[in-house]
Amino acid sequence: MTVSKDDKWTEKKISRREMLKLTGVGMAGVAIGASGLGGVMKAMGYELLEDDSTTAQNKVNFYGPHQSGIVTPVQTHIYFASLNVLLTSKQELQELFKQWTPLVVRLMNGETMVEATTNTRVPTGDTGEAAGLDAANLSITVGIGPSLFDKLAMQHLKPTALQDLPHFPKDQLQQEWTGGDLCIQACADDPQVAFHAVRNLVRAASGKVEIKWSQAGFNSFPAKGGTPRNLFAFKDGTGNPTDVQELKKAVWVDNGWLKDGSYLVARKIQMHLETWDRTSLKDQEATFGRHRDSGAPLGKTQEFDAFDVEEKDSNGEYLMPDTSHTHLARKSGVQMLRRSYSYASGVMSNTGAHDAGLLFISFQKDPAQFIAVQNSLGRMDKLNEYITHRGSAVFACFPGVQKGSYLGEALFNAL
Numbered sequence: 443m444t445v446s447k448d449d450k451w452t453e454k455k456i457s458r459r460e461m462l463k464l465t466g467v468g469m470a471g472v473a474i475g476a477s478g479l480g481g482v483m484k485a486m487g488y489e490l491l492e493d494d495s496t497t498a499q500n501k502v503n504f505y506g507p508h509q510s511g512i513v514t515p516v517q518t519h520i521y522f523a524s525l526n527v528l529l530t531s532k533q534e535l536q537e538l539f540k541q542w543t544p545l546v547v548r549l550m551n552g553e554t555m556v557e558a559t560t561n562t563r564v565p566t567g568d569t570g571e572a573a574g575l576d577a578a579n580l581s582i583t584v585g586i587g588p589s590l591f592d593k594l595a596m597q598h599l600k601p602t603a604l605q606d607l608p609h610f611p612k613d614q615l616q617q618e619w620t621g622g623d624l625c626i627q628a629c630a631d632d633p634q635v636a637f638h639a640v641r642n643l644v645r646a647a648s649g650k651v652e653i654k655w656s657q658a659g660f661n662s663f664p665a666k667g668g669t670p671r672n673l674f675a676f677k678d679g680t681g682n683p684t685d686v687q688e689l690k691k692a693v694w695v696d697n698g699w700l701k702d703g704s705y706l707v708a709r710k711i712q713m714h715l716e717t718w719d720r721t722s723l724k725d726q727e728a729t730f731g732r733h734r735d736s737g738a739p740l741g742k743t744q745e746f747d748a749f750d751v752e753e754k755d756s757n758g759e760y761l762m763p764d765t766s767h768t769h770l771a772r773k774s775g776v777q778m779l780r781r782s783y784s785y786a787s788g789v790m791s792n793t794g795a796h797d798a799g800l801l802f803i804s805f806q807k808d809p810a811q812f813i814a815v816q817n818s819l820g821r822m823d824k825l826n827e828y829i830t831h832r833g834s835a836v837f838a839c840f841p842g843v844q845k846g847s848y849l850g851e852a853l854f855n856a857l
């Protein structure tokens with residue numbers, strides 16, 4: 443697929459998913475152009491399998507300027523894992539990323555971790571539950587947290603921006619859902635493919651990493667395409683930046699070893715479904731500042747209609763209430779790319795309420811963007827009545843990988 447300059451595609455009314463698909467195709471174009479025939483090559487003392495699959499179905503490219511799972515099209519499932527690193531040196535960490543890189547390529551190609559063995563007397567190299575499933579558009583995004591720099595005496599390379607997030611007034615964070623030295627975000631159009639990827643990468647690194655916390659999530663896209671709805675039934679993701687210039691400004695780091703990478707903020711946010719379900723539709727819409735069914739800003743008719751938060755009706759009332767989530771988020775003047783997933787994990791043992799909500803994930807050039815929006819939402823956000831932040835983490839996600847390189851190489855070159 444090509445997009446000519448004359449197409450003026452940024453001005454066409456197309457869905458966010460279509461937009462992201464276009465962005466994804468753009469990225470893929472770069473990666474394919476740079477590829478070649480592939481095959482097995484020797485690199486850095488071990489065999490690095492190149493991205494040589496021509497038969498893989500539903501495959502997201504691993505190689506490119508940015509890691510997959512950020513601006514590539516959103517899949518229906520996520521398995522997100524925050525890990526503790528058990529290693530004691532930077533060299534061991536570098537070896538881990540060299541070990542993982544070709545395995546990530548294989549997984550994203552829909553292949554098993556290792557070629558099948560006929561030896562039944564040893565455990566298999568791949569746990570096997572993804573057998574017969576294709577790549578399912580698996581994307582794998584790897585990031586490192588602030589604590590890792592302290593643990594492995596790399597403080598001098600810790601970006602100033604990479605700090606644990608500050609405490610926000612209504613936070614009720616639990617340690618069991620907070621922090622981590624390293625993250626693996628696996629997204630796929632099949633939940634078992636996403637889980638298999640994390641399980642096998644962690645297994646291959648046995649003794650080097652352990653899972654601190656993890657969360658599975660889902661996103662359901664309407665049959666006719668368009669923005670998915672969250673568990674409060676509102677379209678979620680409408681206001682995301684979509685064109686390349688906006689993404690450049692909001693998402694990608696400009697310099698240093700993290701150039702072309704991005705900061706991932708993860709927040710596990712419980713949504714109080716029972717309270718929400720007792721709320722009138724009018725109040726629900728006032729909470730988000732958008733119409734539920736169409737997703738349009740209040741007072742408008744179409745999901746992607748432009749709006750001015752200061753616009754008032756003939757009675758002098760804000761069209762979009764000044765306590766509404768969208769009003770306050772927009773008023774911050776800051777953009778970020780949200781790539782969240784719903785979760786439903788049974789019931790809260792103490793209350794019997796649904797243990798359900800949003801695994802909020804955003805990518806930004808600097809976590810200060812998240813902080814600015816969260817501060818703007820502050821105590822005013824009407825949505826606060828219906829949600830509780832339970833977990834939090836921040837990670838620096840490496841730039842993309844070129845052939846012959848490995849995840850995080852720029853960091854280790856800077857050591």
Ligand SMILES: C=CC1=C(C)c2cc3[nH]c(cc4nc(cc5[nH]c(cc1n2)c(C)c5CCC(=O)O)C(CCC(=O)O)=C4C)c(C)c3C=C
Nearest residue numbers: 672676677678679680681711730768771772800815816829
């Ligand atoms: C600090 C960042 C944000 C948190 C935390 C957050 C939580 C949260 N949001 C929803 C649902 C919606 N959010 C919407 C818009 C929106 N939210 C943020 C940021 C945070 N949300 C931004 C930057 C925006 C876009 C504002 C804009 O400029 O238009 C919407 C409206 C539709 C949309 O644009 O996606 C919904 C719905 C939930 C349920 C939630 C916590 C559980």
Ligand SMILES: [Fe+2]
Nearest residue numbers: 767768771780
């Ligand atoms: Fe939001």
